[in-house]
Amino acid sequence: MKYLMLKHYRGGPEPIVDHPPMDRWTPEEVDAHLGYMRDFADRLRGTGEYVDGQALAPDGAFVRYDGEGRAPVVDGPFAETKDLIAGWMIIDVESWDRAVELAGELSAAPGPGGEPIHEWLEVRPFLTAPPTIGE
Numbered sequence: 001m002k003y004l005m006l007k008h009y010r011g012g013p014e015p016i017v018d019h020p021p022m023d024r025w026t027p028e029e030v031d032a033h034l035g036y037m038r039d040f041a042d043r044l045r046g047t048g049e050y051v052d053g054q055a056l057a058p059d060g061a062f063v064r065y066d067g068e069g070r071a072p073v074v075d076g077p078f079a080e081t082k083d084l085i086a087g088w089m090i091i092d093v094e095s096w097d098r099a100v101e102l103a104g105e106l107s108a109a110p111g112p113g114g115e116p117i118h119e120w121l122e123v124r125p126f127l128t129a130p131p132t133i134g135e
Contacts, residue, residue, distance in 0.1 A: 003099040006122040007086040016118040019111045036109040053089030
């Protein structure tokens with residue numbers, strides 16, 4: 001079963017640790033955090049549970065179709081993912097329990113002062129195909 005783990009800039013349950021945004025961390029703190037993320041992904045590659053993942057740049061836009069022969073509409077009145085989602089990782093694990101266990105480990109990535117940031121991660125299963133009538 002594949003799961004998406006989303007790292008959020010803001011949103012979700014109340015934070016356990018109120019730390020400053022990453023753009024106010026020291027370079028060493030950022031390096032430690034990113035190193036933890038790389039080591040975590042490398043360990044999951046070794047177990048065959050890692051599928052893909054990326055940190056996201058802060059710039060981006062909403063885009064939608066606006067009718068035949070018209071230019072797409074860019075942006076919108078809603079909160080943008082660039083304000084909400086910091087990055088994502090896709091894992092392929094045997095169970096929901098394993099996905100939750102790994103998200104808990106990822107939540108312990110270090111932040112300011114080298115302390116675990118205890119960030120909330122959103123864990124969502126991939127939608128699977130519905131069973132066919134013959135099943």
